[in-house]
Amino acid sequence: MNPYKKWVTRTLPLVAIAIAIFTLAPLSLLNMNFRDDSLCGKEYLLQKNPQLIFAGDSRAERQLNPLVASRLLHLDKDDVVNIAVTAGDPLMLEGLIDRYPEVFSQATVILSLSANLINDGAKGRKYFSTAMIAKLTVFEQISMLLPFDFRTWKNYYRSALYQVFEIEGDDCNKEYAETNGFYPVSGEIDVKVLAGTAENADAGGDKNTNHPWYMNYHSTGRKAQLLRQSLQAIAPRIGKLFVLTGPFDPSYLRSIRNSPLYEYEMDFETKLAAMCRELQIPFKSFTEHPLLGDQNFYDSAHLNAAGADLFTEIVIREFLDYREPATP
Numbered sequence: 001m002n003p004y005k006k007w008v009t010r011t012l013p014l015v016a017i018a019i020a021i022f023t024l025a026p027l028s029l030l031n032m033n034f035r036d037d038s039l040c041g042k043e044y045l046l047q048k049n050p051q052l053i054f055a056g057d058s059r060a061e062r063q064l065n066p067l068v069a070s071r072l073l074h075l076d077k078d079d080v081v082n083i084a085v086t087a088g089d090p091l092m093l094e095g096l097i098d099r100y101p102e103v104f105s106q107a108t109v110i111l112s113l114s115a116n117l118i119n120d121g122a123k124g125r126k127y128f129s130t131a132m133i134a135k136l137t138v139f140e141q142i143s144m145l146l147p148f149d150f151r152t153w154k155n156y157y158r159s160a161l162y163q164v165f166e167i168e169g170d171d172c173n174k175e176y177a178e179t180n181g182f183y184p185v186s187g188e189i190d191v192k193v194l195a196g197t198a199e200n201a202d203a204g205g206d207k208n209t210n211h212p213w214y215m216n217y218h219s220t221g222r223k224a225q226l227l228r229q230s231l232q233a234i235a236p237r238i239g240k241l242f243v244l245t246g247p248f249d250p251s252y253l254r255s256i257r258n259s260p261l262y263e264y265e266m267d268f269e270t271k272l273a274a275m276c277r278e279l280q281i282p283f284k285s286f287t288e289h290p291l292l293g294d295q296n297f298y299d300s301a302h303l304n305a306a307g308a309d310l311f312t313e314i315v316i317r318e319f320l321d322y323r324e325p326a327t328p
Helices: 003-032 043-048 066-072 091-099 101-106 138-145 150-164 222-237 250-256 260-279 305-319
Strands: 052-056 080-082 108-112 240-245 283-285 297-299
Touching: 003 138, 003 150, 043 080, 043 091, 052 066, 066 080, 066 305, 091 101, 091 222, 101 222, 108 305, 138 150, 222 240, 222 260, 240 260, 240 305, 250 260, 260 283
Parallel strands: 052 080, 052 108, 108 240, 240 283
Antiparallel strands: none
């Protein structure tokens, strides 16, 4: 063999190993020391020592109004807060529970969850939280996110570097202080735009749907494991924990009824119900509710401000000791 080729043959593996070591070692260090701060903009609310905490994803953030709940339950305004955020999950609560153990041990937490949390195919930045990514090893991250979801991976390590250099993001400002963390949205859905919702979801079962929650749907993988582990970890540390799935616009549900989108949503709710049953956590699906019509939604999966007030009544009546009928 040519001496040069022999040298290259011997050297390349060593170079590859060196690159791997010098790349993976710092990434592993960043990953091990990562502290999720997804809820830093809502953390100030826990200093109020609330009795009732709404948590989870945007379907709690925009649909559960602390002011309505405090009025119904005859509590002080600051006794009910909303620490939910867009694409929130129970893993985000773990760090807060560590920092405020007494608050959570005496509080009731109502946690809203959505299907992207168990779908390994939902890998976009909005649908795969940094809290969940931090639970993965670097090798698992590479396997799940590269090369097609590089932006999600990059966003995670950018957050990790911000922590190292103590750079605080804009999302750590106090959010929605006047409404105790609740984010009301006005407007009403245009049901005409729902007509083609399921067109890209093959009725034969094609998993390449255009809906980000159900993209390449796979609900028995790593994300489902992490969700269950997190629920198991936080439940004993909370006074009372309730889990729910939020409502969908009725016209939207009719438009997807015979498509994989509906099947995926039902699969998620079935699996989440089984998790909660096994962990002895009260669970309720609000996917369809007779009191919630098109006029109560601003998009297919989110209630407008008026709908949120009504939904808050419905949830309080379902989970807590409040028996007056919800106002239609």
